[in-house]
Amino acid sequence: MRVARMSPVQKRRIFIALLLLMLVFAGIAGKLFWIQIATAESYSSRDINLVKNSVIQRQRALVLQSGRGQILDRHGKPMTGKMAKALVAFPIHSDYQMSRQDADRLARILQTSSERWLTFLQNLKEPQVWGAGESGAFAQLSDSQAGQIEALGLPNIKVVDMEDRYPAEMTARQLIGFIGQNPERVQELYGTDVAKGKMALTTKIGGSGLEKSFDTWLRGLGETSISYFTDAGKRPLAGLDARLIAPNNAYYPVKLVTTLDMDIEAKIEALMDKLGIKEGAAVVQDAEHGDVIAMASRPNFDQSDVRLSSNNWINYAVKATAPGSIFKTVVAAAALDEKVVSPTETFNCEGALGKYGFTCWLKGGHGPLTLEQGFAESCNIVFANVMKRLTAPQLERYANKLGVLNDVGWTGKTDTMEAFRQFDSEEPGQLFASHTPHDxxxxxxxxxxxxxxxxxxxxxxxxxxxxxxxxxxxFEPRVVQEIQYQTGREMEKFPVKKLTSPDGVITAATSRTLLDWMREVVTDGTGQSLKGATWNLAGKSGTAQLQSGKQEKINQWFIGYGPVEAPKYAVSVVVKNTGPADKNQSMPLFKGIMDILAASGTSDSR
Incomplete structure (x- = not known):
């Protein structure tokens, strides 16, 4: 049989086809080499790490600790980041079935039913914490429970130490604030770290309070997680089953040491709740340096379920609101320092001024009063007549001297920031609105x-x-005194700072006179309900009328100090938006706070 010979054209076509086929195979091989070897850790313009992602496909991880720094009170007690023991269950291959006997033993330790535990186990698709809810809370184990569970030696469960960032008993929630996802802000603040892969756009950062203002220090070096490595059949890989993954740095996370006293804070908040205060704030400062000992705000809120449309996460202690008669302290300071009123001069209060619809709170009038008596009785007519002798610029100067028109919280330069403010979203005060005629x-x-x-x-x-x-x-009040490394070594110090104003200060004589007059408010004036307090107290009351639509609302205030003989604390309280007929809650709150402070012993100012 004769075999047909191929023409040169046919040979050339076959050669070209074989060459193309070889090139295709070479291209595929080259691509595989490029993906698997050359660029395995930085594939495509998105820098996808294929090695890392191939491991992730077999790795089931659960975050145990956020890596954020702790916030401590002045005594070193943690206010955030409480560590507790938790039970983690891992999904493993379908061949494994927990025996009924083991399930019964475990259920007894967990104080639950075997059926509930087995249902939880059967529904696992990812590592999950026993008793975890949507809010982030989880079932916390006692040391005894943890020991008993570990003794069972079950292959798919592990007792771990897990962070409870915001414990249920936590106080000062508005001051401390919350963390949450904010990709735009992450990009704005930490874009360089995002570009380097050190931080993801979904990383939780401070959304308010100290969590926000101190975020640069608090955000730490990364999460601590527990990972469970399995093969394609979800069978644990030998030697790689459960592994703790954490940043290896002895200095982080840092510790934010505040000036707060957690025990005092807790008692004040409990008092506010007992009095039924729905909206308001209380501030306690030590008299020595003005450090904030307590700062409470109501209503309360849950940091794991923040609703930005509500106002419950807002810290009313740093929000400006109508002060009412406590502002008469500023007017009295101006009148005394400017010497526009003599000590013996009297002003006659008949209950109304006779123009502008201006009246006194006491409808029948107080009769003849000196400025000193008018301050104790909080007489509107006396202060209206005194204001006739002062100008708007004079009043503004004294308001500045006493720090009521500015942000007074600690502001200064740090090692990493030129202008840093400790208090998040602190508002300045106000004397006149932009279009109000000052004259x-x-x-x-x-x-x-x-x-x-x-x-x-x-x-x-x-x-x-x-x-x-x-x-x-x-002083410029502090709420954080220092930041420490995890080792306890100082990282950043916030020294005591004097409050300064371009308008200077009021005189010492006027200061002492006003303090004496505040004592008379309690002994003979509007604050007589404070007479039964543990300490002798002094202060100034205030009632501000607000118009909310067609409804009239009231801000109830009391500010003052105690004990009178050797002042240790300055306190301000405001109960906001009460009804005109509601009983006064500001003075019972002020008195209760002062009694709490009296029972706590001496202040521990650092």
Missing amino acids: DEGVLMQTAIGQRDVRMTPLAASNLIVTLLHDGKG
């Missing part, structure tokens, strides 16, 4: 009694008292 007599009279456009924060109000206690020379 209108009726406006000035309303301003003199803390109405119309006047606004002040509870923090500025308590700090005003500290300023008077130091002869007019106040």
